[in-house]
Amino acid sequence: MIGLDELTRRFAAVDRIELTRWIENRWVLPDAEGGQWLFHEVDIARVELILEIRREFAVDDEAMALVLGLLDQLYSVRRQMRRLCEAIECQPPEVRDAIRQALPPVGGEEAGSE
Amino acid sequence: MAQTPYEVLGVKPDASAEEIRKAYRKLAKEFHPDLNPGKPAAEARFKAVTAANDILSDPEKRARYDRGEIDESGAERPRYSYRPHAEGAQGWKYQPQGEMDVGDLDDLFAMFGRSGGRGGRTGEGFKMPGPDRQFTLTVDFPLAATGGKQRLALSPGEWLDVTIPPGIEEAQVLRLKGKGGAGFGGGPPGDALIEVHIAPHPFFRREGDDIHVELPVSLAEAVLGARVPVPTATGPVTMTIPQGSDSGTRLRLRGKGIHKKRRGHETIGDQYVTLKVMIGASGDAELAEFVKGWAEKHPTDPRRAMGAGADPGAADKAAAS
DSSP: OBOHHHHHHHOTTSOHHHHHHHHHTTSSOOEEETTEEEBOHHHHHHHHHHHHHHHHHOOOHHHHHHHHHHHHHHHHHHHHHHHHHHHHHTSOHHHHHHHHHHSOOTTOSOTTOO | OOOOHHHHHTOOTTOOHHHHHHHHHHHHHHHOGGGSTTOHHHHHHHHHHHHHHHHHTSHHHHHHHHTTSBOTTSOBOOOOOHHHHHHSGGGGGGOOSSSSOOHHHHHHHHHTTOOOOSSOOOOOSOOBOOOOEEEEEEEOHHHHHHOEEEEEEEETTEEEEEEEOTTOOTTEEEEETTOSSOOBTTOOOOOEEEEEEEOOOSSOEEETTEEEEEEEEEHHHHHHOEEEEEOOTTSOEEEEEOTTOOTTOEEEETTOSOEEEETTEEEEOOEEEEEEEEOOOTTOHHHHHHHHHHHHHSOOOTTGGGTOOSOHHHHHHHHHO
8 A cells, every 4th residue: 555655656657637637537546545545466567557548549537437447347247247256156056057058159049029 | 756857957857859959968978987986976967867867868769758658767668458457346435426326336346145246236036046956766677667756855855755756767767847946146056957767677667658578487388388477567467378388478467568748648567577487397207208209209490490400319419529
C-alpha cells in the first residue's frame, strides 16, 4: 500500500491533479484513510493500465471511461466464472459429470427454433 | 523510497531538456571528484547526479522512467500486470455498478451454499436436476429370459424392486426416473442407471431370442424313444424323444424361447434341445456281449463321410500299437 505522493513519484507521467481526477471519475478507487489516499496493489496496477492504454492507443478521457467500463465488465464476468468453476470443482465427481453432460454444445441451438 | 532523478537534479517533473542540462552541469561541477578529493559524500552525489542525467537527458529513457517502466538506476521495473489483480480478490472493488446484472450468477452461488457476493439477493427459482446414480445388478438366466422383479440395494437400508423386462440383454442399462440423487433448489431428482448383467447358466445358452440346451438321454431312450422332462426358462416341460435318436439330434420346443415386446411388436423365440446320448454302462458285460453280436450282423461306418477308411478293425489296431 502506498500513498498519493509515492504513486506520483513512481509514475512521473501522471501528476496529483490528474490522479485526483481519475479518482473522482472512479477510474481508480484507493482507500481513504485519515484524509490520505491509500493505493493497493490492484490500484497501482490499474494506474499503470490506464497509462498504458492512453499511451498505446491514444485514448482520451471520454473513450477511457468506455474502455474501463468494458474491461470492468469483462473482468467481472471472469471473476464470476472463476467462482462458478471453483464451486463446481468441489462437487462430487457425479455432479461434475452431470454438469458436463448438461453443458449445451458450443455453437448453440440450430437455426429455425424461433 | 529512493530519490527520483528529478529530485536528484532539483528540477520539476515537467522540466525542459534545457533546464535539465543546466541543472546537471551545475551539480556535476559542484560534486566532481577532481574538485572534491577525499570527500566520499561528494563522490556519491556526483554518481547519483550522473545516473539521474543518464535517464533524463535521453528523451526515450525519460519517457520510460515517467511511465514507471524503469527505475531511478535505469533498471527494468517489474510490470504490474492488471489481469491477476483484476481477477483476484481485490478485483471485486471494480465490479461494474448497475451496468450488468450479475445477480443471476449470485443466485447460483447462493444455491451452492456460498455467500452471495454483493447485495442481499437470495436465490429465486434456480433449479437443477439431481445427479444420476449408477448401479450394477446381476440377474440369473431364467429371470433375464422371462422378466420379473429383482431387489437392488441403492444404499444401506434403501431398497428398490427393479422390474427386469423379458429378454433383457447382457450389459443393458435400465433408467429409473427419479431414483438418482436429490435435485437442487427444488429441481427434480436424477435417475438411477442400472447396468444389468446376466449370470452364466450351467446348461442354458442364449442366441438372440432362442435358448439352447444340451439334453443327456440314455441309450435306451435314444434307441427306443421316450417322453422325458426338459428344463425351460419357465420350468420343466415334457418332450418326446423320437425312437432311434442320435447324439446331436436337435429338437425344437416352439415358443419356449424368449418373449419380447418391443414398441408393441411381440417376438417369440424357441428353445432348441440337442440330444447327447449317454451310454453310462462302461464295463457292463451284458451290454458288451449284446453289442458284439449285434455289430457283427450290422457293420456300419459312421466316419464314412470323413473318408477315414472302411476297416474299423485296422483303425483299432493302428490306434492300439
